[in-house]
Amino acid sequence: MRIVHLGLGNFFRAHQAWYTSAAPDAAQWPIAAFTGRSPGAAVALNAQHGRYTLLVRGPEHDEAQMIGAVDAAYPSNDHQAWREHLAAPRTAVVTLTVTEAGYLRDADGGLDESRAAADVAAWLRGDAVQTVPGRLMAGLAERRISGGGPIAIVPCDNLPENGAAVARVLFDFTALAEPALVPWIRDSVSFVTTMVDRITPRTTAEDVRVARELTGFDDAVPVVTEPFSEWVLSGVFPAGRPSWEAAGARFVADIVPHEQRKLLLLNGGHSLLAYAGSTRGHATVADAVTDPECRTWLAQWWDEASGYVPLPPGELAEYREALLTRFGNGRIRHTLAQIAADGSQKLPVRVLPVLRGEVAAGRLPAGAIRIVAGWIDHLRGAGAPVSDAGAAPFQARAASVRDVLALLAPDLAGNDALVAAVDHATLKPTT
Numbered sequence: 388m389r390i391v392h393l394g395l396g397n398f399f400r401a402h403q404a405w406y407t408s409a410a411p412d413a414a415q416w417p418i419a420a421f422t423g424r425s426p427g428a429a430v431a432l433n434a435q436h437g438r439y440t441l442l443v444r445g446p447e448h449d450e451a452q453m454i455g456a457v458d459a460a461y462p463s464n465d466h467q468a469w470r471e472h473l474a475a476p477r478t479a480v481v482t483l484t485v486t487e488a489g490y491l492r493d494a495d496g497g498l499d500e501s502r503a504a505a506d507v508a509a510w511l512r513g514d515a516v517q518t519v520p521g522r523l524m525a526g527l528a529e530r531r532i533s534g535g536g537p538i539a540i541v542p543c544d545n546l547p548e549n550g551a552a553v554a555r556v557l558f559d560f561t562a563l564a565e566p567a568l569v570p571w572i573r574d575s576v577s578f579v580t581t582m583v584d585r586i587t588p589r590t591t592a593e594d595v596r597v598a599r600e601l602t603g604f605d606d607a608v609p610v611v612t613e614p615f616s617e618w619v620l621s622g623v624f625p626a627g628r629p630s631w632e633a634a635g636a637r638f639v640a641d642i643v644p645h646e647q648r649k650l651l652l653l654n655g656g657h658s659l660l661a662y663a664g665s666t667r668g669h670a671t672v673a674d675a676v677t678d679p680e681c682r683t684w685l686a687q688w689w690d691e692a693s694g695y696v697p698l699p700p701g702e703l704a705e706y707r708e709a710l711l712t713r714f715g716n717g718r719i720r721h722t723l724a725q726i727a728a729d730g731s732q733k734l735p736v737r738v739l740p741v742l743r744g745e746v747a748a749g750r751l752p753a754g755a756i757r758i759v760a761g762w763i764d765h766l767r768g769a770g771a772p773v774s775d776a777g778a779a780p781f782q783a784r785a786a787s788v789r790d791v792l793a794l795l796a797p798d799l800a801g802n803d804a805l806v807a808a809v810d811h812a813t814l815k816p817t818t
């Protein structure tokens with residue numbers, strides 16, 4: 388194998404695996420993919436020799452592509468295979484899609500030591516580690532011993548400066564568990580930052596039926612995705628990489644404008660619809676954008692967020708227009724419940740930079756305030772159900788806007804005008 392992936396989910400199969408399969412040198416870059424937690428995806432994929440159907444779902448019809456980039460899939464508890472693949476000198480790249488929550492970041496972006504403590508203790512006892520920072524460290528420790536040489540780590544989750552983000556939690560974990568490894572990681576591991584974009588919903592039983600009808604292949608785990616795809620990367624690959632640029636990926640020196648555009652406009656817009664849109668009774672993104680009220684809210688949020696994306700106004704206007712078309716693709720069933728998950732991890736990335744900037748400039752941004760208020764309504768039980776391992780402390784305080792803000796953004800909780808504006812924007816009980 389030359390690529391190891393952690394987080395064998397739908398997005399990896401629609402995005403990184405698709406780029407690899409579409410590169411002209413794909414045959415030289417087989418992927419070993421590991422699930423993040425439960426083994427199901429590995430079992431199902433191995434039963435069909437790693438091959439799966441990608442249903443590229445346009446507004447009019449589906450196009451089925453067979454993807455064969457995954458050479459072998461492993462359950463997350465196959466620690467030996469993980470260590471062996473990371474140690475092998477041929478392995479040049481590790482990609483990750485483990486959700487925002489998987490990095491165990493605290494509010495400042497460092498390792499949340501309380502969530503990592505059991506894993507650090509397991510390592511010190513000589514037991515297998517389970518968390519993402521722990522597994523990366525365990526694999527790299529093996530690579531140092533084997534003399535496997537330099538390697539690139541390429542996170543593909545929706546976090547700003549995700550290369551630096553994964554580096555930080557990995558160094559924090561290693562400093563606690565295996566300090567002697569820190570200098571080797573510093574010298575041998577390159578952390579690549581990426582902006583990733585391709586809307587990829589969960590697969591339904593109907594999708595399984597459609598895939599079978601189009602291909603004749605009885606695929607238990609097809610993936611549905613939109614035609615649009617974007618991958619922007621910044622960083623060094625010391626042991627090489629596939630020619631992803633031939634499949635449309637772009638390699639840039641400054642990734643900030645690209646990631647701000649995507650995280651604030653697309654992901655922030657998604658979160659707005661997931662919370663405020665679901666409380667209006669909508670179930671999917673496409674449903675919500677047919678609602679004129681939701682479209683007005685989106686426009687208001689995008690006006691505010693655009694001030695934080697360092698790109699020319701014309702480019703932003705085009706991107707907004709294209710987003711409306713992508714969101715409106717009614718054949719993609721992207722549920723607001725899926726997007727609403729893990730809000731405690733997503734709001735700090737997608738919304739708070741704009742809220743903070745506007746408040747610092749003396750403004751009360753109605754769009755950003757609506758997202759926070761919608762999230763508080765969701766914590767109080769309105770709209771999409773709560774699915775967030777970090778939600779409990781917020782739910783315990785959800786009755787008070789100020790208390791929620793004190794946890795989410797302590798620097799903003801003392802601002803009486805902001806607290807009143809968020810409170811005013813929350814749903815009021817009907818009498």
Ligand SMILES: NC(=O)c1ccc[n+]([C@@H]2O[C@H](COP(=O)([O-])OP(=O)(O)OC[C@H]3O[C@@H](n4cnc5c(N)ncnc54)[C@H](O)[C@@H]3O)[C@@H](O)[C@H]2O)c1
Pocket residue numbers: 393394395396397398399421422423424425484485486487488489490518519543544545583584585586587588
């Ligand atoms: N689906 C999309 O449209 C999309 C687009 C861009 C980026 N992404 C990124 O990809 C991530 C995964 O999305 P998906 O659609 O593939 O979801 P998915 O549910 O299909 O797969 C998620 C993968 O992450 C793993 N995982 C989840 N929590 C983990 C944890 N705490 N530790 C380790 N692994 C964990 C799961 O085991 C699974 O392998 C998103 O969270 C996002 O950051 C998704």
Ligand SMILES: O=P(O)(O)OC[C@@H](O)[C@@H](O)[C@H](O)[C@H](O)CO
Pocket residue numbers: 487545583584585586587653654657658725726
């Ligand atoms: O995948 P998540 O959970 O980080 O966020 C949900 C959506 O906002 C996200 O998946 C977008 O669809 C995606 O980022 C589009 O590229």
